[in-house]
């Protein structure tokens with residue numbers, strides 16, 4: 001069994017242990033990985049192993065969500081512990097850990113090419129599933145709109161690729177504006 005397969009099983013096991021997948025993480029990871037493969041085909045010469053491992057580990061412990069904890073710090077710690085048992089080179093472990101730690105583009109910003117690819121693909125993949133509308137339906141329309149803006153901002157990391165997502169971004173923006181309008185009228 002190889003390291004990629006081990007990582008997939010590790011992730012699947014953690015989700016299964018929570019007995020449900022309310023954030024649709026299993027699908028999300030597939031979407032992010034598909035995005036990464038598309039980016040790597042565009043003459044962007046990054047370390048594919050680092051990109052794929054960090055994709056599989058970047059949301060490793062969403063459940064249960066503890067609001068007072070910074071998820072990325074915990075995910076980095078879990079990733080390091082897991083990878084150190086896989087006979088991987090420390091250099092690869094450190095690279096993956098940086099990708100996991102920085103992918104939210106908050107307190108730690110992606111510095112390496114691989115970390116930028118993960119952050120880009122994570123944000124881009126949100127536009128390909130139902131995340132914004134699910135947040136909005138949970139009465140958090142302003143958060144959903146802010147999240148869309150932050151995701152679109154993260155695409156600045158690869159301006160030449162960002163243009164491929166412009167129509168998708170504009171469609172989501174319009175949809176969320178319409179939905180906000182509906183909610184505002186409903187609560188009048």
Ligand SMILES: [Fe+2]
Nearest residue numbers: 028058059122
């Ligand atoms: Fe993610």
